[in-house]
Amino acid sequence: MSNLPDKARVVIVGGGISGCSVAYHLAKLGWKDIVLLERKQLTSGTTWHAAGLVGQLRASQNMTRLAKYSADLYVKLEAETGIGTGMRQNGSITVALTPERKEEIYRQATLARAFDVEVHEISPREVKDLYPHLDISDVVGAVHLPGDGQCDPANIAMALAKGARQLGAKVIENVKVTAVDDRDGRVTGVSWARGEEQGVISTDLVVNCGGMWGRDLAARSGVTLPLHACEHFYIVTEAIPGLQRLPVLRVPDECAYYKEDAGKMMLGAFEPVAKPWGMDGIPEEFCFDQLPEDFDHFEPILEKAIRRMPMLETAGIHTFFNGPESFTPDDRYYLGEAPELKGYWVAAGYNSIGIVSSGGAGFALAQWMNDGEPPFDLWEVDIRRAQPFQRNRRYLKERVTETLGLLYADHFPYRQMATARGVRRSPIHEHLKARGAVFGEVAGWERANWFAAEGQEREYRYGWKRQNWFANQRDEHMAVREGVGLFDMTSFGKIRIEGRDALALLQRVCANQMDVAPGRIVYAQMLNARGGIESDLTVTRLSETAFFAVVPGATLQRDLAWLRRHARPQEFVVITDVTAAESVLCLMGPKAREVIAQVSPNDFSNEAFPFGTAQEIEIGLGLARAHRVTYVGELGWELYVSCDQAAHVFEAIEEAGASSGLKLCGLHALDSCRIEKAFRHFGHDITDEDHVLEAGLGFAVKTAKGDFIGRDAVLRRREEGLIRRLVQFRLTDPEPLLFHNEAIVRDGRIVSIVTSGNYGHFLGGAIGMGYVPCEGESEADMLASTYEIEIAGERFPAQASLKPMYDPKSERTRL
Structure with missing residues (x-):
């Protein structure tokens, strides 16, 4: 007679420390009908032989928060369950x-x-x-x-399992999950086998904690879980x-x-x-x-x-x-609901830090499942960052040869992966390579980060000071500020939202007014119920029923999932990833108009082509859609060109730009230009934990348009006042560099960290951004303080500003 139930609220697959932690924390939240299935015996995969190191400090505030939670939990578990955890804080x-x-x-x-x-x-x-x-x-x-300290990993897992059982969860060994069943895009149950016995547990929720088995189990459901042992x-x-x-x-x-x-x-x-x-x-x-x-x-x-x-x-x-x-392509584990299948959750891929991670990860995932949103920003471990191509096993095999060693390698800024490269390339990749491009990789895309001069080596020389491409970045940066530069931004994520109810969906998920005339471009954020920023994007209205959204390449899967999740069953709207269909060439700088006028007969004057609009244009011998927007703070156009015509358009612009001093520019220059202008970077300066008003983006929020996700949180924060504000900093000493995670010191006390940093070549010093507590304070109060930035224990004076230090009135974008 089987002791397995016919139905459950949630089935957890895998009885290592991760699965036991999820079961324990869901039970702590009062969930009933929790079933954990382990194919052999608890801890028998990886947990039993883990080293059991508990280091609290991680690369970000929230990962550190979770690691500290794990350490505290492991100290308390012994008293709660009677099982010794071996936890000792010996430093x-x-x-x-x-x-x-x-x-x-x-x-x-x-x-x-x-x-x-x-x-x-x-x-x-x-x-x-x-x-x-x-x-x-x-x-x-x-x-x-x-x-810091050390512990007994197997005993901690056993203690978590016992704690879950004491609260009513069923933890069952020697039962293999053979499939996760689904219908109409959501989980319906779990098929299992035990010897000759087989059965199905009906459930809406599954958590894949399968460790190194997890990838293949996920693949059987069409879920991307990129990891390799x-x-x-x-x-x-x-x-x-x-x-x-x-x-x-x-x-x-x-x-x-x-x-x-x-x-x-x-x-x-x-x-x-x-x-x-x-x-x-x-x-x-x-x-x-x-x-x-x-x-x-x-x-x-x-x-x-x-x-x-x-x-x-x-x-x-x-x-x-x-x-x-198991190791992942970027040395970060996976947490959250898979975008491919509703009700399919993941907690796997711990990169040899599973013991210190699993206590906090189980807590965070349980809260996420219970509340419908993560307890705080978890983007760096979010399963939605995984790219579909990363399920390729050859790719994973090659990449993990590197990522294991990177755990103890020097974590230099701008360090690029060396393995499994070249998967996704722009149509003009070879053109850029021939002209000295040195590439980096994001979401599999090869992107020109900087351009080497003739005779200069095309390699990174890493360090914490000015790296070997610093002068190249300066030249590209100043070309954009004083002349004209050309960027290849084909890696942008591109989404078409179309159909009778496309506008209704966008009005609901975006905080800005989306009901604009065809040809208008709207800068917007998609918010969560707390007013946090789920996505930072531009949306162009192509027609009455068709819209075109542009998002960072790294967040494409996340943004697609968010849009699809909020489309209502009765709505007629089609959401399509069209990223691979078009290349994007960004022509930016005060001379951009004189260059584009040489390759296109269209009228690019302010009157005929105002900022924030898009038009189809003739260019060279082909066609493109030109968007007059900017991420560098200068006059310019993003040119969306079908991939078959991209090389031709590039060649035509390059030839026309020769007389204007056109310079090819990379992503490092793009970033240094945007930070001078105080443009926010999603995942660093703005996250789902950062309130849109505190991020300084209230101008893109239109509460008068009617209801949208996050509207109540915006109105509430406006009434109660801001708790913190995003501030731009410039070091007065021109030598030090800022990257991110340096400490912000206000009147002698550390109050926050730098969320992103780069060098402001026009402003003459390192620029950083970061949140400063401001409850009950005026702008004058904030700016009257003395600020420093602490870098590796040394403090440097910094100027602070709530307005962009470069072109605060945005006059240059409208030249």
Whole structure:
């Protein structure tokens, strides 16, 4: 007789720490009829052999919030469930062997302070005091986080599972989910098998916590879950006499971490070139298994470790372990509802930080499922960032050879992936390459980031100071400010929204007035119920029933999902991704009009072609749709050209622009121009957690038009007043650089972080943006303060402005 129910409110697939955490947190919220199915035994995939490091500091405030939540939860679980979690907060030390790494970890220390994580920069001698076994002869710096620690991963998963059971959840082992059933675009149930027994559980909600099995399970439902298993190595020594409790130690310059446990030492590796595993799928019988040893692969790490910690030379090796873990194309895990199938949720792909992540991730996903929206900005781990092509297994195999090692590589700004490149290319890619383009990659798109001069190497030389392309960016930036530049922005996401009810949908999801005349372009935000920004886009009305939306390439899947989710069943509206149909060439700068007039007979005067409008034009021997908008703050047009004509139009513009000094420009110059103009960047300056009024975008909100998503939150915030405001900063010292996550210091106290930064070549200093608390304050109060930006522990004076420092009245866009 089966102990499996016929129906459930939610079925969780996978009994590792991720699945157990989701079950626990849903049960904590009072959910009933929770069923967790594990194909073999709890923890038998990856959790059981995880190293169990608990580091609180992550790359963003919300990821740090989740990691801190995990650490606090693991401390409390033992008292709640009676299962020992092995959690001890013995701290962690990260040491730097190079000046570049010292700069990185000191920047991380600044970030930790901004996030209220206790951190101390310590000297090599202080490292030796805390870790007497270490050779510090070449250590140049270190940071110590006393609140970090280590734990027993399998016991934590068991404690979470017990906690879920105590609250009524069913946790059932040795049941394999064979399929997630669906109908009409939403989940209807789960098919399962146990030996000869088979059945179906009827449910509207499934959570894929399948780890390295998760990708193939998702693919059977048409869901993109890009991850791939890699071999992960560590050794555990025999007991070492006299070895006392020690902090967790990370030596990223040697790709190594160390953990003392019960008088033994664990040495783990994140080697630069990893070994993918399971190309043909994970074996059916895999359960508490390990992979064959590969001492040759691990030996370079071990050799450095013996020099770093000489006692290892005489310590016997008790265990040489090689176990698989899943890694993703960008080293960030996946959370949220899959855009392809309603009711299909994901919590998987933890990139060897699953233990510290899963407590917080389970909490966040449970809140998201319960409330219908995430508890705070989770875009960096949102499943909607995944691109459909990324389910390609060859792509994943090649990419994860790199991403495992990147966990301990130098996290230099602008660092580009080296593997699995060239998947998506503009029709003029080869033209740009021939003219010196150095490419970066976003959402699979190859994009010209900067153009090398003749004879200059076409490679990045990474560092925390001015990189080898800084002068190239300056020349491109100034060409846009003083002459004319041409950008290839084919990677823009492009969406057609058309049909009888297209306008009704857009009026409901967009905060601006969308009922405009055909040919008008509307800058708008799609808001959530809290007034947070779900999407930042332009929408062009093509006809009474057809609209054309332009979004960042990285957010295309998210934006498509949001639009489709809010289209009502009775509405006649078709939403189509047309990104690949058109190239986009952006002609920008005060001389843009004189160049475009040479290749087109159309009238580009202000009277005939005002700002914020679009027209079909003749250009060269072909046709294009010209949009008079800008993301650099200058006169210019975005030219939407069918891909078959893109090369011709490019050649015609290039030839016509020669006499005007036309310069090809890359994405780095685009970003430095936009930040001078204080244009917001989605995912950094504006997120679903940032209120549209506090982001300074109230001009694009028209509450008088009638109801739309977020309208009540806008009216409420207008009445109650702003809590914080987005401010633009310029460092008065022209030398330092800003990237993001530097600390904003107001009157001597850290109040926030820089959300995005670049160099303002026209303004003569680094420019950053960030939110400053302002409750009950006037603009004059805010600007009367003294501001500094802390970079790697050093503070630099900064000017602050609530208006764009460059062209505050936007006169240049209307030249």
